[in-house]
Each structure stands twice: as C-alpha cells, then as structure tokens.
Amino acid sequence: MLTSKQLQDIEMLQKECEEHDRLQLKLNWEMLRNRESDQLDFLHYENDILIAFLGLYPFGSTVEVCGMVKPNERRNKHFSKLFQQGMASVKQNAFKKILLNTPATSSEAKDFLAKQGALYAFSEHQMKWQETPLNEVDGFTLRQANEEDLDMRVRLDVEAFGIAKEDAFEMEAKRTEDELMIDVNGETIGKIRVDKEETEAWIYGFAILTEHQGKGIGRKVLNQVVKEQSELGRSVHLEVETKNAHALGLYESVGFNVVHAQDYYLYK
Structure with missing residues (x-):
C-alpha cells in the first residue's frame, strides 16, 4: 500500500x-x-x-x-x-x-x-471527447452491476476482449463499483464502466454481445454516458486498441478524437 x-x-x-x-x-x-x-x-x-x-x-x-x-x-x-x-x-x-x-x-x-x-505487441489510443451536440436517446436502460451479473460480465470480457475466462472471473469478482449493465427489453446485452474523478470521466470495458451489435445500441449508450458526464463538468476519455477499427469508428462518430497513443511490448 x-x-x-x-x-x-x-x-x-x-x-x-x-x-x-x-x-x-x-x-x-x-x-x-x-x-x-x-x-x-x-x-x-x-x-x-x-x-x-x-x-x-x-x-x-x-x-x-x-x-x-x-x-x-x-x-x-x-x-x-x-x-x-x-x-x-x-x-x-x-x-x-x-x-x-x-x-x-x-x-x-x-x-x-x-x-x-521485448517485442512489439499492439498499440492503444487514448481518446478525448470534443464538444459535439448530443441528442436525448432511449431504447435501453443503464443500471448498477451486481453479483447476479457476474456470469454475463465474464462472458462479455471473454467474447469482446479475448480475456481468458479464469482471468475475467478474477477481475470481475472484485469489481462492481462504477460498472453499469446495459438492458434492452428486460434482457442484459452489455456493460460499460465509468471511472469518475473530480474533473474527468474515463470509460472502460465497454462491450455489447455480438448478436446485439449493429443495431445502434452502442452509439446510444455512449451518447448518454458522455452527455451525463459532460453536463456534470467532466471531460470524457477512453482507451481503445488500434486494431479494433469498429470501436474506433464508433467512438469517432460520437465526437472522440485521438490525443495520445501507448505501445505495448511483450516481455519473456
């Protein structure tokens, strides 16, 4: 400590x-x-x-x-x-x-x-939201994650980020604070974590089940989260791997711009 x-x-x-x-x-x-x-x-x-x-x-x-x-x-x-x-x-x-x-x-x-x-593995973009007009959205619900959501949170980590199941379980078992579940018509279809500091908000672990992608839900969720945090006076940030072109395009469409890049190297 x-x-x-x-x-x-x-x-x-x-x-x-x-x-x-x-x-x-x-x-x-x-x-x-x-x-x-x-x-x-x-x-x-x-x-x-x-x-x-x-x-x-x-x-x-x-x-x-x-x-x-x-x-x-x-x-x-x-x-x-x-x-x-x-x-x-x-x-x-x-x-x-x-x-x-x-x-x-x-x-x-x-x-x-x-x-x-050490050998180069991948790069990660840090993005910051630039003020863009955002409309009110609906068609989904954001709620606080709880212990009953553990299996779904693990599944999302495995499917969306390629994390080993045992690693995902270990991480998610320790984390419920600031993690929100995305519900559509009473069914949980994704999650998003918002780490709120005094002047900044960081978005992590944003994932939607594959079968529910391509329906505009992700853009709506981002829209609402960014709108809420910016109205509270916080700048909004996130990180995304450069190889994830779909996610990069989604974030850019909501008003995020790349401001920094981090390189990751594999060490044995």
Missing part, C-alpha cells in the same frame, strides 16, 4: 517527465490509489526526492509494467535496477504474461525495451 507522500511524489515525478518529454504516461492511478500489496511498486529515493518509479498492474494472469525516471538522472541506471526488482516480483507472483507499456513517442523507452528483448 502506497502512502499519501509516495502517491504525491509519484504524481510530481509524472508531471516532470511528461512536461520534459512532451508525452503522457499511463500509470493507472485508480489502481495506484487502491493498492493492497506492497510487491507491486518500486521507488528509488535520494535525499527524500523520488528519482525513479516502476509499477506493476495485474489483470488476472497478465501484468502490465510502466515506469519513469527524472530526466537528469536517466544515465545512472536507476530504472534498470527497479526493472530487475519488478521482474523478480513478477516471477514470485507467477504472472503468465508481461506487457511493458510506453508512450508511442518515447524513443528512450523503446531503446530500453529493445535492449531487454
């Missing part, structure tokens, strides 16, 4: 790196603020100043890895040491798949990953 000071130091280091490199790091702040394990975060301090950070983000048997180093300390191998510690923890926790995450524009990160023998 990270202390409030550690969280503050990580946030300050993130801002420094992003401003210096003109990019955006993906540090999964929702997970950082709710850590239950002390084996997932690695920090290097000097004179009470955070110099380098590496975080592990488990998703079932897969773990994502992201980190950063102060710009003027990058030749001192601080990150290499944290990476070794992180990989030791990965081995100890028996994760089956390791994905290293870097901003698409970071040449320094890609040089480091190449030296580790």
Whole structure:
C-alpha cells in the first residue's frame, strides 16, 4: 500500500517527465490509489526526492509494467535496477504474461525495451471527447452491476476482449463499483464502466454481445454516458486498441478524437 507522500511524489515525478518529454504516461492511478500489496511498486529515493518509479498492474494472469525516471538522472541506471526488482516480483507472483507499456513517442523507452528483448505487441489510443451536440436517446436502460451479473460480465470480457475466462472471473469478482449493465427489453446485452474523478470521466470495458451489435445500441449508450458526464463538468476519455477499427469508428462518430497513443511490448 502506497502512502499519501509516495502517491504525491509519484504524481510530481509524472508531471516532470511528461512536461520534459512532451508525452503522457499511463500509470493507472485508480489502481495506484487502491493498492493492497506492497510487491507491486518500486521507488528509488535520494535525499527524500523520488528519482525513479516502476509499477506493476495485474489483470488476472497478465501484468502490465510502466515506469519513469527524472530526466537528469536517466544515465545512472536507476530504472534498470527497479526493472530487475519488478521482474523478480513478477516471477514470485507467477504472472503468465508481461506487457511493458510506453508512450508511442518515447524513443528512450523503446531503446530500453529493445535492449531487454521485448517485442512489439499492439498499440492503444487514448481518446478525448470534443464538444459535439448530443441528442436525448432511449431504447435501453443503464443500471448498477451486481453479483447476479457476474456470469454475463465474464462472458462479455471473454467474447469482446479475448480475456481468458479464469482471468475475467478474477477481475470481475472484485469489481462492481462504477460498472453499469446495459438492458434492452428486460434482457442484459452489455456493460460499460465509468471511472469518475473530480474533473474527468474515463470509460472502460465497454462491450455489447455480438448478436446485439449493429443495431445502434452502442452509439446510444455512449451518447448518454458522455452527455451525463459532460453536463456534470467532466471531460470524457477512453482507451481503445488500434486494431479494433469498429470501436474506433464508433467512438469517432460520437465526437472522440485521438490525443495520445501507448505501445505495448511483450516481455519473456
């Protein structure tokens, strides 16, 4: 579990790196603020100043890895040491798949990953909604997810995102807060998660059963969620893999534009 000071130091280091490199790091702040394990975060301090950070983000048997180093300390191998510690923890926790995450524009990160023998796997676009007129919609209901929805949530993760069933079950069993189920004519046909912060809302895990796609339901759901959050004064964001052309087109049709890209590398 990270202390409030550690969280503050990580946030300050993130801002420094992003401003210096003109990019955006993906540090999964929702997970950082709710850590239950002390084996997932690695920090290097000097004179009470955070110099380098590496975080592990488990998703079932897969773990994502992201980190950063102060710009003027990058030749001192601080990150290499944290990476070794992180990989030791990965081995100890028996994760089956390791994905290293870097901003698409970071040449320094890609040089480091190449030296580790990591192989490019896929890219992910971060999108932000640009103010667009949205109409009132109907024909569906959004309701809070509950324990009775677990099987459907797992099914949607497997069918829509290719997640292994055991991993989907592990993740969904821990998550009901902010997850909404999509009902049409009394039948549950999809889900969407909205992570609400003070000034931002992030959309995750948006999925609709295959047999109900192509009927305009997805566009209507997005329309309503974006309209509600924007009217509350929040900017609305989401992430989508570049290979998912259908989803990318759907989001663009509602007013989302790509603002950043993250590259993922497979590490053995």
